[in-house]
Every structure is written in structure tokens, then in C-alpha cells.
Amino acid sequence: MAIRKSELYSSLWKSCDELRGGMDASQYKDYVLVLLFIKYVSDKYEGKKDSIIEIPEGASFKDLIKLKGQSDIGDRINKITGKLAEANELKGVITVADFNDPDRLGKGKDMVDRLSNLVSIFENPALDFSSNRAENDDILGDAYEYLMRHFATESGKSKGQFYTPSEVSRIIAKVIGINCSKSQSETIYDPACGSGSLLLKAADEAISGVTIYGQENDNATRALAVMNMWLHGNPASDIRQGNTIASPLFTDERTGDLKTFDYVVANPPFSYKSWSNGINPQHDVYERFTGFGIPPSKNGDYAFLLHIIKSLKSKGKGACILPHGVLFRGNTEADIRTNIIKRGYIKGIIGLPANLFYGTGIPACIIVLDKENAGERKGIFMIDASKGFIKDGNKNRLREQDIHKIVDVFNRQIEVPKYSRMISLKEIEENEYNLNIPRYIDSQESEDMQDIEAHLLGDIPARDIDALKDYWEVYPALKNDLFIQNNRPGYVKLKIEKDKIKSAIFGHPEFIACRKEMENIFKLWEKNTVDYLKELKKGLRPKDVINCISENILNSYQNLHLVDKYDVYQHLMNYWSETMQDDMYELSSDGWTAGNEVLRLTKEDKKGKKKEVEGMAGLSGRLIPVDLIIELYFGKEKVHIDEMEAEKETLIAKMDEVREEHGGEDGLLSEVMDDKGKISKKTITAHLKEVNKKPLENREEITLLKDYSKLLNREGELKENIKYAWKELETKVKKKYPALSLEEIKKTVLEEKWMRSINKAVHTEIDRISQRLTGRIKELAERYETPLPELEKTVEELEEKVNAHLERMGFVWE
Template sequence: MNKQQLAAKIWESANQMRSKIEANEYKDYILGFIFYKYLSDKLVRVAKSENFSDEDLRALPEDDTEAVDHIKGKIGYFIAHQHLFSTWLELQGDFNVSHVRDALSAFGRLIHPNHKRLFDGIFKTLETGLSKLGDTAAKQTKAIAELIQLIKDIPMDGRQGYDVLGFVYEYLISMFAANAGKKAGEFYTPHEVSVLMSEVIAHHLKDRQTIQIYDSTSGSGSLLLNIGQSIAKHMADKNNIRYYAQELKENTYNLTRMNLIMRDILPNNIVTRNADTLEDDWPYFDDQDPVNTYDPLYLDAVVSNPPYSQKWDPQHKDADPRYARFGLAPKSKADYAFLLHDLYHLKPDGIMAIVLPHGVLFRGGEEGAIRKQLIENNHLEAIIGLPANIFFGTGIPTIILVLRQKRESSDVLIVDASKGFAKEGKSNKLRASDVKKITDTVNSRTSVPRYSRLVPKTELQANDYNLNIPRYVDSSEPAESWDLYASMFGGIPVSELDSLAEFWQAFPSLRAALFADNGTPYVAPKVQDLAAATRAHPEVANFGQAFTTAFADITLWLRQALLAHMLTLHIPQQEALISAELFARLANVGSVPLIDRYHAYQILADHWQPIATDLEILQTEGFDATRVVDPHMVTKKKDGKDAEVQDGWKGHIMPFELVQATYLTQELDALRKQEARLGEITASIDDAFDGLSEEEKSNDTVNDAGDKFVSAAVIKEAKALQAEAEKPGNFDPESYEAKIIQVADWLAEEKTLKATIKQVAAALHLKTKATIEALSDAQVHELLERKWISPLVDELHSLPDQQIDGLISKLEALVQKYQITYADNARDIQRTETALAGMIEELDANEFDLKGLAELKTLLAGN
């Protein structure tokens, strides 16, 4: 299975296994064991690269100082054979929780002195939490045994070209966060927000040879890692990035360390600290060696997602160099204290990004004074307003502030990105296109109507340093208005047609072709069928042709970009290359950009994930992976328990359906015809049942619930009826008897057809397996093009029609809006009232009813 499937499977099982343990706690156990497996597997791998055999490792005791120190010098720690993760698996039924306790205790003793700070106490959360996995040693053993079986298939081999381990770890952290409620904010920044901050930071740092990055409230370390991954795309050597992380909560701090260590970052490039960021700034020196370790820690980039509006103690902090220039944040809200801490640690040419609540933009008092200083000293580069309900555990509106230590300009880019998101359950989520649009806007510092604006310092000063986003960027949709004249007399207001200005600019003569202008502020439709006239207009047709021309050879280009070098191309860079190509081609489609390039980017992003997954597999396992067929495993009940059993086969990369539609069309068509006939029979039987009277449904041929035929009873009765009748055709076709005989025939055909379909489908399934395993290189390329490229290209080519359909929909709605005037409605009401009054005259009733009718008639007459 690919990494997405593996991660989803582990999460599903882990979520069931945790039972009553809170998600926030259980994450520490499963992630801790994954980390131990990583360390254990890495030791075996490194030892074997140093010519240790399995027998050598098995016989190597802790007290063999020379050999143990040699391994510790390579990786920073040592794990004896009896404590290896693989040894736990070998023990099977003899495994016991005591093996884990002994192993974790031994690990603490066998850390290399140079890496004591990195590894010391890293398993404390796991050690102290083992007892919560069960109230007896037997229950704890069972829970741990299930856990290690669950994670044993996560590959941790350094030969993996793609980071399966990192993906699974990140996926599990995100899923635990989604289930941890308010506590999720303590350890996780949503991946999309991390990517957004990462791309902004990476753009600023892309030309540097060595880079230091710091997260002052590191949580699980995911934000820091995403920054590193984005920066690494622009660097020749990812080992030139150094990571600094600080975290207050010990269990979360351990998570930070684990996450960083497992990403193949050199130990010397990881510097972590378990401390209160506000109370205890990063020390200038190591207490044990103050002279040689003096370092005030100024970095290229600082990022953080601190706890929002947390209380803190500003007392005696006036002289703290972090706050001395700007002032102290109020004790009830530490937001600006975190910001100033991060800013203080920036190099002169550094950049920082911090997530904060929206209130920091406009709250007064001490915060207002700090905000003024930040603006006056030109530190504030950009404000990004995010959608509400985007972070786990809180629905409050949040922002990202981007700051620099030194800037040439004094204006501030304000981006209102609060409207761009997708709804997922109760939460909102930034889409790939939303992230791309924000990062492009921030990196290019461009003003986009109703989205972003470069605001001069003078305007901020005039507004008393209030940075509330709606003051500067109005992203609200205009309220629908109704023209009084048009509502009374008809006609389409020219002002409302003007709101479609981008279309009239793109198609200069279309408006005059569709609407008659009599010199008044109102126009009338010239054509009966707006849709047909719009699509037939030459300028609209030229627009479609311009798109077709611009994308005429996109399939050929994508073949070269994806298929020609699939085993060696750099996957993240290739996505960026393709998006740049799409943007360049869209720029050639007319002088007015009707097609939103971020809509096109979202199409690419939606298709990219399965493409990237296939590329990762190919680059890791080789081209022959395209011809591999795997057992299709499903979970079924066996002896009252869930068990995985094989249910056929599936392509490792090639979907069976695609192979059948490409190379086994005759067999597939034959099967589809039989399935279609089966569907017809089922529908006919249902129709026959619905045609029975309630009395007929009380017969034995219908089940007790009265909702379907009983097959055996129908067949039996049909035989009896045919035996009694001289000729079956003697029955009236609409009679109950004729229906039963017909249904019996259908049931017999249905039974035969089901058996045939099962047999044919099984044969096709096996033939598909054989076809995949025998694919030629040319066939592999054809299938990959059909899987990767064709769906992407087809969806891109639908973009022009979507734009024109949108225009037609708006025009038709506008015409319909004023088609029936108020006067028309009033006349219809009057006619109806007059007709009703006339009917009242013809009614006869008692004395009191007649008085009531007379009063109603008076009201209808408007008196």
C-alpha cells in the first residue's frame, strides 16, 4: 500500500485501540513507539554498514565499550540486541511490558555525551504513561503488543527515496489533533497554514547558502519541519539548514525532538530546549562552558504559533532586551510578548512569521503602543487575515503577521484571505489554490481588488495605527439591489450589466449583440435564447479557440515533464514547474484574464497527489513496480473477530479498471451488457411488485414485511399455475397469475445471469492481473498517460466553458429578475380578486355565512 493508505490504516486501527484513552494522551504512546522503532532500525542499519553481522549484533553486550562507543559515535546512542524493536516482534507470545521498561531505561544510560541534550529524557512521556495502557501488567502487555504489530510495517529504511515515515508521523499527529479538541492547539499547526508560512519564509531566504530557523513555541515540530522542507527546495545541500526549537510542555517538547530526529536531520543541526519562552529567553551561553558557547542567537527565520491571548507576568521585564525597545504586553494577553521575543532573535536581514488572534490588530492600551512602534520602525511587512475556524480547538479569526528586522519600504501589505477556504465537517480548510494565491500575493507584494492592498504608512498613522483589515481591504460581496424603475416597468438596469465588466472587456461587441440600448439607463434583450446567442458569438468562440490554441500541445508537454524522466525528476519542483507552465499558457488566452489561474492551479493540485504518490513508488521501487499486482486485503469477521483476508488482486500502480478500459474492452463490454441486463430484470421485478394490489400482496408469494417477492414461493406458484392452465397465454396479461408466471421467468433468468456474471468477472479479474504483469514499456507509458495526464488535461479544457456558462447564468438571472414587474403582479392579483368576487355572488348559504361572504367581497374590491 502507498503511504496515504498505510497512514490511514494505522490511524483507523489506533483510534479504535485507544478505547477510552484521550486522543491527546494516546498520541504520545503510538508516536513514542514509532520513534523507538526508528532508532532501533537505524542502529541495525548503521551497524551493518559498519560490517556488523546479525550474529555480531546479537552477541554485542552493553559492556563492550569499544564497539558500543563506536556505534554511539555514529548515531549518538546504543540499543542492545535484546532491546531492539525487531527483538520484541520475535518474542511474540513471550513479549512483556517489562521488556519495554527495561529497554527505555537502558536507552537513557547509553546516550553519547555529545548528544545528551538531544536524546536525554526523550522517552519520559512514554515511560510514565505505560501504566495508563492498562491497570495490570497483562493488559499493558496486550495493548503494547497490539501497538507494535500495528506500526511494524512502517518503512524506516534510509533507502526510501520518499519520506514514508515522516508522512505517517505527520498524518497521525494531524488526526490526533483533529480528535483532541482544544488541546490540539498545544502541539499542532494545520498543515496548510504551515505550508503557507513556509513558502513566504522560503521565498525570502532562497538565495542563502546556510540558514538557521527557530520556532519559539515548537509544539510537535511540524511547522519547523515544513519551513525546512520549503527552504531545502532552493538549496543544494539540505544539511546547511540548522533547526532551533523551544517548547514549554515536556511531553510536547519530546514530540518536537522525535519529529526532528526522524527526518534525517543531522544531530548537530538540531538544537532544542524545554523552557518557558517568555520567562526564560534562549540563553546566551551554556552554563557549563559560558566563555566558548556565548551566542545571543540571531537567526535567519523565526516562526511560531503561540497560545492565543495567554496570561503572563510582565513584572520586572522592563530591562529585558526583547521588550525594552517596544514596551510590555498586558499581563492578560501575551500575544505581543511572543511577537517581540521572535523579532528580537532575527538577524538584520531575517524574516519572521507568527500566528496571532485578530485582536492584536486593533486592541488599544499597551498593545496599541507596541503596534505603533512596530509600524513606525518599519518592522511590519504583511498582515494575512485567515478564515475563521481554521485551527484545531478554536473558531476565532486568526492572522499571520510577517515582520522583518530591517526594511527599505514603510508600506504594509494587507491581505484579506478570509473568504478562501473549503468546508470540511465543522472546520474550514485552506485549499492548495488558497495557499498559492496568498503566497504569490505576499511574495510579489501586489494589490488585488477586494483581496489585498499595499497601505502606505501615512494612512496607518492617520488611522491611529489601527490595523483592522476591513479598514483597508473590503472583501465583502456587494449586497443585491433592486432597481425601483425596472421593478415597476421592466427593463434591465445598465448599472447591473456593468457589474459584468470583465466579460464586456473580453467580448467588446457581445453586449450590443444581446441587449438593445435605447439611450435610457435600461436595456432590453435582443434575442430569445441568451445562451445560444452567447455561445454562437464570434468573440466567445474566439475565446474558446484561443484557449485551445494555448493548450494545444499540453499533453505532449506533460509527457515530457512527467513520463520522460519519471524515475529521476524532483517531485516537489516538478509540481512548481507544471504550475508555472499553466500560468504562462493562461496568460496567452486573451488580453483579459477571464479564467482564474488559481482555479487552474487547484485542478493541478487535486490531480497532483496521486501522481506524486505513483512517482514516489517508481523512484523507490523502480519501473517494474508498474507491473506489480498486490493482494487486495479486506477486513472480514472470522470466528467472531475482525481478520484481514485476501479478496482478489489490485494493481500496485495500475488500476484494474483502467487496464480493462484500455486493453480488455471486448471482455469488459460483454460483462457490462450482462450487468445491464441484470439491472433491467431487477427493475422489471420491482415494477411488477409495485403493480400488485394490496390484496395480492397478502399472498404467500410476498414476504411478511410486504416489501418484496419470496423467490421460492413465486417459482412454486408459477409452476402450479402453468400446470393448471391449458396454455400459459390464457391468462389476462394484467392478471395476478400472468404477473407471477412472468416474475418466475425473470427470477430464473436473474439467478442464471448472476452466476454467469460472477464467473465472467472472475475471469476478467485474472486476465487483468495477467495483463498488468505482462505490460510492455510502451503500454506502461500509455496507461500512465491515461492515469496522470488525460484526466488533468480534460478538466483544464473545461475551464472556458465554465466561464461562459457562468456568464450565461448571470445574464439569465438578470433578465428573469425584472421580467415580471410589480405592475404585472398587481394586475394578476386584481384579476384574481375580481374573479373570486364574482364566484362569491353565485354562492348560497345561511344568513351569517352570507354576511361573512359580503365582507370578504368588500375586501377583495379594495374597500
């Protein structure tokens, strides 16, 4: 079986539970990631000659398993990691975590149990990396990213800066042009590389490969980066530890100048106060500030940006994440910014939402640099992407649609109202080289104006209806069917009752035609996609698959009015993340025959022992959900069970009603009810013997008891019948899976599972659009429904009625 991403993530995160309490996330991440590294390299390379890593005898994950329960487990794990590190020049990388630290891991049995449980979690067969057929799809690298993100979330404000959100990294990777690199000899560098995620995302875009360099100030974080490089298949990456500004470690051996690179990316610490420690900025030996200006002594944002510029080759390209303040702060920073702009080094600026980054909530931007043809640059392309995000816990997160839109708009230099513009250098000069994005892009929504005349005289302002022009371009006749021109210029009347607005829109021929067009577009995409997916075979690369079908859905919806193609794209990406991605890894592992398998689930009891989940609830199809098999092949059986369940619920409701009516202190059923208000066959039978001794006197009670007994008997029969029916259905379902043909599996998975779900999600878009139109028209109708004179008249009438009523009661207002 394949490693499902969801299972891998949950298993790895479960390992963290064993360590919580003794230390915070910034510390326990080292233990988890070291064990993950040892498990991975052991599975992939143990016993293999000429592999990229040597697994010495006695230094594999199997040797860790042997230590479970032993009193000296912590010390011996340290020795194993040390042996593996020494054989592969990984000292200071996988030896950063002390597995024999009693302050963090507990003492005596507490440490033994904690480390034994931790090893057991990685012993899970689901984490067997040797059998992962989708290895080229970087499932382990994604798992590492998952852990990094969660560690950053839990590490708190001061300790989460080792990680750049992968969504931001992906944007940078796609806008610096590294996809045009031509050979492995080209270079990429990150002067503040953290855990290396930004470097790796950028390197992934280099089709022909790229040579990776990075420097990180913190030693433990540098260790994370090195492991990250290994786990992503880049063991030759050169990651060094040291202060980049004070002591840059990548220099030209011949001249002593800074080494220059083809690409540079960075997410340096924001507004770093101690940036100048260890150097004399006025006499910087690397001349990073010459011709630009010296950054403020307590703010290192421009120190890092100037270091990046100096580290770029003459045609080098790069991107740096910095706080928005660098765009508009004055004094020395204004001079530096002016000098950079005049040299044409800034190609673009992408404004990001606030609260994206770990360690800070302030909004940031991506400054895209390009030295090639800098002298001829006539403007800077700006994007205000501050409003495109989703809440994710206490942080904001870019969605797939936000990432794709930013990349598309930037790379194609598309001007989108309220979102993006090419700003000429002349306009920037007129604004005194202030690059604050709101100066150039007004992303604020138009204010919803109240119309005084409409409030006084009624009717709807024509300007509010005309503001819905995007809708009228698609539904031109609908506008005329909803509104009629008023005698007063500039105002219109609603032709229909406000309560009928929704039905009028949803039933209008133009709306129906628009929905039909949506259906036809989806059907065409569905056909092409199903034809493509049918041909997938074992060993497929899931990321290639989603890239293909998602780009196709974007192209399919690109010319459709009202519907945002990126919203449609997001529906597909959501389903991919929730369901389809795991299915693809199953297909990659075993092909379509995975659809023939149904598994028996297990769960842990209170003692931690795994037990099988009995009945239908315990069945889980690898590719095809059990519910879908029942729906497609055993509909009649399920209907029969549902009917019996419904009858049983009716009986229970009837018995509840009878007990409530006759179960009081003096009720006819009071003698057969227990302390909990329940009635059993046994108590009814026993009591009937008593009351039957005086049949005439107890006739009503006997009748009620017999009727209730029949209800109980029928309930019992139904329970037995339902139980038997479920058992029979379970047997049929288990037999059906292996009997499915290859064509049946493909049809079920492709059409009934995947396409049905995606179709349902995508078609909510047209309803959402029309709901917005309906809501706006209804809002305007209600706003101006009752003019002020009518309200005043109504108030006068009500006041007269109240005064008359008070007068009759003997009260008169003076």
C-alpha cells in the same frame, strides 16, 4: 513496493484506535509517536556502523515484536525505550510515554492485548522504512505531520496548541526569505516551537541548510519536537525546554544578552495571561521592552513579538502568528505598535481566515518582520486572505491555491483589488498607527442594488450589465447579441427568451472560441508535461515532480482572462493528493515496471483473519486501474457483460411485474410463492404436476407458470453466462498486465489515467465561468421581468374573477 502515503496514514491512524478510550488524543499521541520513532530508526539504522543513531543490542523494534502476548510487555517496552534513549541522549524524549501505565492502557490481559495489537500494526510490511526509495522526499515527516494534525483536531480546545497548521507554516517559510540563506551556519529560532513543525517547514526552504534552535515550555511537547527533528533528518537541532519569556535558554555566553539569529519564526500562545510570571518587566535583564513599552500584564502577545525582535540579528528576518487584536488594540499596545512601526521593522501583514488554528477559533494574522534596511522602509504590504479557505470538519483549512496566491502576491508585492495593497507609512500615521486590515483593504463584495425604476417600468439597468465588464472584454459581441438599448437611457432589453440564455451563451462563437483557447493551452501543457514525465526513473523525488508540473500549469494560464490560474492549479493539486502522489511513490520505488503488476486485495473477516477478495473486485493494479485496462483492451467483452446484465435486469423487472399482478391471495401464482414472495423452479415444477391433472380447467394458470418458468430459466442461464464471462475477463486482465510494454504502460498512465482526469477537472472552469454569467443574466431578467403596474393589473384581474365566482355562489364582499 513503495510505501503509499494513503496506506501509511491509514495504518498509523489505525494504531490510534487501539488506544482510544483509555486516554485522550493529547496523551495517546505520545505512545504512537514513540513506537513510530523506534520502528523508523530500527529499519534505517540497525546494524549499520557510523549511523546517526545507535541501536543497542536488545533495543530495536524486532525486540518489541518478541514481547507480543507476554504478561510483562508494558514494563519490558519501557526498558527497551530507556535503553535506546540512554544510548542516544534521548531521555525525556522517547521515554515520555509509560507503556506500563494500567490507568491508561488497562490491566492484565487488557494491557497485553492492547500493546500487542499496537506493535502488530507497526509490524505491517507496508511500514518497512528500510525499502522506501523516496526517503529524501520526507514521506515519514509528512506522516508525522498527518498525525500531529489529527491529534490536534482530537485534543480539543485547550490541548491542540502544540501544532501549527502546516499550510500556515508553509506560508511563513516562503515569505521570510530563508531561501536566500547561503550556508548551514545561518540560524533559525522558534521561541515557542511546539512540536517543531513550523521550524522544520522554514528550514526546508533553506537550500544550503540552516542550523535549528527552539525552545518549548511543555516537556512532553518538547519531546515531540525532538522526535520530529530526528524523523525529518535534523538530529543536530537544539531544542530546549523552558519558559522563553521568563527564562530564555539561548543567550550569548560572553555578554549574557539574548542570542540573536538570522531568522525567527513563532506561533506563540495567543493572548497569554501569565506571560510576566518569573520576571520583572520594568527591569527586564534582556531589555526586550526598552524603547517600545511594557505589554499589558494580562496579555502576552507583544511580549513574544518584542522577544522575537530582540532575538533577530541586525539584518534578521522573521514572522510571528498573532491574533488580529495586536493590529488595533489601544492603550499600551498602541504605543508599542507605534514604536515598532516607526522603526520600520514590520515588512508586511497577512490576514488569515478565522478558525484555522487548533485551540482557538479567532482570526489571526502573520506579522512579517525584516530588520534589513528597516530605516528606509516607506510602507507596510498588507494582504487580506480571510476569504480563501475550505471547510475541513469543524475547522477551516487553507487550500493549495490559497497558499500559492498569498506567497506569490507577498513576495512580488503585487497589488490586487480587494486583496492586497502597499500601505504608506504616511497613511498609517494618518490612521493613528492602527493596522486593522479593513481600514486599508475593502474586501467586501459590491452590494447587489435593487433598481426602483426598473421594478416600476421594466427592463434591466445598464449598470448591472456593465458590471459584467470582465465577461464583455472576452465576449464583446455576445453582449450586443443578448441586449438591445432601450428608449429610456440607462436601461436595456433582453433580446431573447430568458429560457434560452444558457444555450445562447454556450453556443455563441466567442464562447466556443474561448473554450478552444482553453483546450489549446491545456494541450500544450499536456504535451510538455507528458514529455517530462515519460523520462522519470526509479528513485525520483515526488515533491520535485509536482513542483515542476504545478508551476508550469500556473505559468500556462497566467494570461487567460476570466480563468483564475490558481483555480486551475487547485484542480491539479487535488488530483495529485487523491491519486497521482501515490502513483509517484510507486514509480520512485520500482519505475514504470510497476505498471505490470496487479495485486490481489485482502480484507479482514469478523475474526480479524485476512482473506483474499475473490473475482474482479479483488484485483488492483499498482499503477493502472483494472477498469482502465478493461476499457482500453477488453471493451467488447465488457459490452457483452453489460448487455447480459441489462437483459437480466429486464427479466427481473418482468418477473416482479408478473408476481405483483398475479401474486395476490387469489392470484394465479399464489400457490407457488413462499412467505417472502419468492418463486423457485422447484415449486413451479411441483405445482405444474398438480394443475396438469386438469389441463382444461387450469389452462390459464398452466400457461402463466410455464412462462414464468422460462423467465426463471433464462435468468439462471444469464447468471451463469455472466459469471463465466467475468471469470474469462478476469483471466485476460491478469494476463494483460505483465504483457504490457513499457511504452504501453507510459501511454496508459500518462495520457489515459492522469491527463484525462486532470483535463476533465480543468475544463470545468470555463463552464463554471459561463454558468455564473448565465445565472446572473437570468437573475436580472427574472427580477425585472414583470413591472409593478403589470403586477397590479394582474392582481386586479384575478380579484375580479374571484369576486365574480363568489357572487355566483351567493357571497358578496361589503
